[in-house]
Amino acid sequence: MEKNLVYTTCGTCSKLLDVTVENDRVKRVQFIGGCHGNSQGIAALIAGMEVDKAIARLSGIDCGGRGTSCPDQLAKALTQLKNSR
Numbered sequence: 630m631e632k633n634l635v636y637t638t639c640g641t642c643s644k645l646l647d648v649t650v651e652n653d654r655v656k657r658v659q660f661i662g663g664c665h666g667n668s669q670g671i672a673a674l675i676a677g678m679e680v681d682k683a684i685a686r687l688s689g690i691d692c693g694g695r696g697t698s699c700p701d702q703l704a705k706a707l708t709q710l711k712n713s714r
Contacts, residue, residue: 636706640697646706653680663699671700680707
């Protein structure tokens with residue numbers, strides 16, 4: 630089953646995340662705004678990864694003392710998507 634979420638980020642350079650999960654695996658991630666190269670790299674690295682594993686790896690990553698980061702916001706988006714019915 631495929632699920633999609635457009636998530637508004639908070640505290641990061643990126644403004645939105647467009648995330649698709651299929652059968653509890655990350656299918657696609659697109660960052661809107663932010664550091665293009667870094668966001669492409671993150672998306673490529675977690676493609677095909679189990680959602681729980683991606684959340685565990687990305688949660689709590691801090692960028693410049695902001696208390697969050699693009700990877701952390703992605704973990705929050707994945708958590709929201711996982712918990713949606």
